[in-house]
Amino acid sequence: MSGEGVLVYAEYIEGMLHPVTYELIGKGRELISKLGGSVKAVIIGSGASGRAEELIHYGADEVYVYECSEGVALNTLLHKELLVSLIHEIKPKLVLYGATPWGRSLAPRVAAALRTGLTADCLDVYVTDDGSIVQVRPAFTGNIIAHIKTVTTPVMTTVRYKVFKPPKKAPSRNGKVIIREVPADGDIHHKEIEVLGKVREKEVNIADADVIVAGGKGLKRREDLKLLEELAELLGGVLAVSRPLVDAGWASKDRQVGFSGNVVKPRVYIACGISGSPQHLAGMKDSKVIIAVNIDPSASIAKYSDLFVVGDLYEVVPKLIEEIKRVRGKP
Amino acid sequence: MKPAPDVEKVRFDVRRGVVDRSSAELEINPFDLHALEAAVRIKESVGGIVTVISMAPSHAEPALRDALARGADRAILLSDRRFAGSDTLATSYTLASAIKKLGEFDLIICGEKSVDGDTGQVGPEVAEFLGIPHVSYVTEIKEVSNGFVTVASDFGVAYYLVRAELPALLSVTKEVNVPRKPKFKDLMKARKAEIEVWSADDLKDVLDLNRLGLEGSATRVVKAYYALEKGREGIKVKGDEGIRKIIDLLSSSGVI
Numbered sequence: 001m002s003g004e005g006v007l008v009y010a011e012y013i014e015g016m017l018h019p020v021t022y023e024l025i026g027k028g029r030e031l032i033s034k035l036g037g038s039v040k041a042v043i044i045g046s047g048a049s050g051r052a053e054e055l056i057h058y059g060a061d062e063v064y065v066y067e068c069s070e071g072v073a074l075n076t077l078l079h080k081e082l083l084v085s086l087i088h089e090i091k092p093k094l095v096l097y098g099a100t101p102w103g104r105s106l107a108p109r110v111a112a113a114l115r116t117g118l119t120a121d122c123l124d125v126y127v128t129d130d131g132s133i134v135q136v137r138p139a140f141t142g143n144i145i146a147h148i149k150t151v152t153t154p155v156m157t158t159v160r161y162k163v164f165k166p167p168k169k170a171p172s173r174n175g176k177v178i179i180r181e182v183p184a185d186g187d188i189h190h191k192e193i194e195v196l197g198k199v200r201e202k203e204v205n206i207a208d209a210d211v212i213v214a215g216g217k218g219l220k221r222r223e224d225l226k227l228l229e230e231l232a233e234l235l236g237g238v239l240a241v242s243r244p245l246v247d248a249g250w251a252s253k254d255r256q257v258g259f260s261g262n263v264v265k266p267r268v269y270i271a272c273g274i275s276g277s278p279q280h281l282a283g284m285k286d287s288k289v290i291i292a293v294n295i296d297p298s299a300s301i302a303k304y305s306d307l308f309v310v311g312d313l314y315e316v317v318p319k320l321i322e323e324i325k326r327v328r329g330k331p
Numbered sequence: 332m333k334p335a336p337d338v339e340k341v342r343f344d345v346r347r348g349v350v351d352r353s354s355a356e357l358e359i360n361p362f363d364l365h366a367l368e369a370a371v372r373i374k375e376s377v378g379g380i381v382t383v384i385s386m387a388p389s390h391a392e393p394a395l396r397d398a399l400a401r402g403a404d405r406a407i408l409l410s411d412r413r414f415a416g417s418d419t420l421a422t423s424y425t426l427a428s429a430i431k432k433l434g435e436f437d438l439i440i441c442g443e444k445s446v447d448g449d450t451g452q453v454g455p456e457v458a459e460f461l462g463i464p465h466v467s468y469v470t471e472i473k474e475v476s477n478g479f480v481t482v483a484s485d486f487g488v489a490y491y492l493v494r495a496e497l498p499a500l501l502s503v504t505k506e507v508n509v510p511r512k513p514k515f516k517d518l519m520k521a522r523k524a525e526i527e528v529w530s531a532d533d534l535k536d537v538l539d540l541n542r543l544g545l546e547g548s549a550t551r552v553v554k555a556y557y558a559l560e561k562g563r564e565g566i567k568v569k570g571d572e573g574i575r576k577i578i579d580l581l582s583s584s585g586v587i
């Protein structure tokens with residue numbers, strides 16, 4: 001299969017379009033200047049047709065819409081089958097997915113079905129002068145950055161949220177919406193896999209946060225998280241934690257930053273009493289500004305911080321809260 | 332279950348961006364301890380046998396013994412120079428073929444991802460090659476009965492209850508359980524246990540030898556470098572000056 005252009009999988013779960021979709025479309029537009037072809041998007045789900053125009057406004061040239069009943073809207077096997085047949089039909093050179101839990105569950109199934117390569121959790125995708133696509137990703141718990149080429153077609157990539165800038169919405173943009181029927185036998189997967197319902201929402205979505213105040217084992221008691229929460233709230237941000245606090249039951253996994261938790265990229269990350277293990281760094285080292293408060297001047301987080309305040313968090317944080325209030329209070 | 336080096340101990344060749352594989356022994360990928368524990372718990376409640384399969388170099392044998400000590404009944408090591416250089420596509424193809432050779436099974440449980448490969452792709456790809464359903468990011472296994480498994484899974488925005496028909500594949504997160512430590516007597520017993528080693532030839536009748544290793548892989552690493560060396564400015568300050576500097580930085584980044 002040779003291929004042309006870029007296909008973006010629009011992640012659409014229960015009426016919500018994941019914002020990584022816009023970023024992928026934007027990247028797709030940038031890449032086609034070298035790759036040729038157009039940017040196509042595919043959206044699957046109940047109510048999907050209502051979102052097609054929006055994808056065009058963000059830069060898609062053509063949008064394939066698979067409208068289906070709510071009962072099968074979250075069926076990975078159905079999504080896989082629709083994608084596999086669409087890819088056979090339109091033969092893209094590159095397929096982009098968000099490196100979200102959903103994207104990282106679906107994309108490998110499609111890749112295996114097509115017997116093509118898939119590169120996970122990419123931080124960049126670029127085209128070399130000879131026209132080949134290179135994918136950049138972390139490996140070894142973030143210790144290594146690898147540049148990867150795919151020798152099969154299409155090239156498939158899951159891309160991390162917030163690494164590419166979302167394009168500006170242009171409501172005047174025109175494109176083509178292609179409505180597709182979901183084959184009736186889409187229902188046979190109903191038995192193999194069935195989503196029975198929502199268990200619970202996430203407590204917070206720290207990946208979206210603009211400011212994060214994170215606490216680690218430097219905290220002595222669970223109650224002391226309130227101190228950090230107060231600082232977070234003051235800054236319009238959210239509270240996060242390192243893994244040991246989750247393991248101890250002090251906080252939910254939804255707040256964990258790192259390799260086995262969430263990857264975050266806020267404007268400001270304030271790490272209090274966190275040593276900076278590779279597993280923690282893997283989740284936050286691309287934050288815009290990193291501030292660390294640690295009693296130990298040799299803590300390894302120092303090397304990854306823009307500002308490293310050597311001190312006891314129990315002294316620094318209350319003073320900081322007071323100072324912020326004072327500064328804000330000024331007319 | 333993937334035998335992987337301990338990332339805390341392993342040394343990196345900072346200049347060439349490669350891992351010095353001799354610097355740390357292979358142990359069970361930490362996420363896979365949760366997968367194994369889940370399997371052993373299911374065995375304890377509904378019966379069955381737990382087989383561990385790993386594709387790794389032969390010095391991974393101790394990791395498989397560890398798995399036996401932790402409750403696995405049988406351990407198979409897929410080891411052959413022809414498997415070397417496999418990406419996730421070739422790895423999952425090889426693992427799926429070995430599972431086919433094993434015969435009937437009800438459930439395959441993987442870890443969420445490996446600490447070295449770090450893709451989380453092998454599980455769903457194995458499921459595709461075997462033509463069975465899968466659920467990734469499983470945080471709780473609720474029930475295994477009457478030909479179905481019911482789990483809670485992290486879909487990103489929320490957790491969902493999902494039911495899959497057996498045989499099925501699950502990739503589990505660390506939330507799913509707390510793995511227990513192996514008992515001394517089981518460790519001793521596992522030291523003498525047999526680890527079955529299968530080569531590519533042993534799988535000849537279930538796979539295509541051209542789809543293995545580097546040749547069967549769809550991706551190539553063209554360049555790699557050590558990522559953790561690029562530090563930041565790291566201005567170190569103490570006391571009240573620290574507070575002042577934080578305030579300055581917060582206001583220059585527009586937060587206050």
Ligand SMILES: Cc1cc2nc3c(=O)[nH]c(=O)nc-3n(C[C@H](O)[C@H](O)[C@H](O)COP(=O)(O)OP(=O)(O)OC[C@H]3O[C@@H](n4cnc5c(N)ncnc54)[C@H](O)[C@@H]3O)c2cc1C
Pocket residue numbers: 215216217218219241242243244256257258259260261262272273274275276277278279280283293294295296299311312313314361362446
């Ligand atoms: C497979 C695997 C996955 C993992 N995934 C993650 C993950 O996703 N996220 C994660 O965070 N970890 C993860 N870990 C754990 C990781 O290896 C570290 O153990 C963990 O990050 C350490 O957390 P910490 O920095 O809070 O604690 P520590 O390393 O104990 O550091 C505590 C710090 O607090 C400082 N301190 C103490 N008292 C004070 C005080 N009064 N004021 C200021 N500073 C103080 C100390 O100097 C020290 O630097 C993982 C481990 C494994 C094996």
Ligand SMILES: Nc1ncnc2c1ncn2[C@@H]1O[C@H](COP(=O)(O)O)[C@@H](O)[C@H]1O
Pocket residue numbers: 332333334360362363366384385386387419422426440441442443444445446448449450451452453454
């Ligand atoms: N070589 C391997 N042998 C056995 N299982 C593996 C192997 N590689 C990956 N796995 C399984 O697939 C999961 C995901 O691995 P990865 O795709 O490398 O992140 C791991 O947690 C293991 O359960």
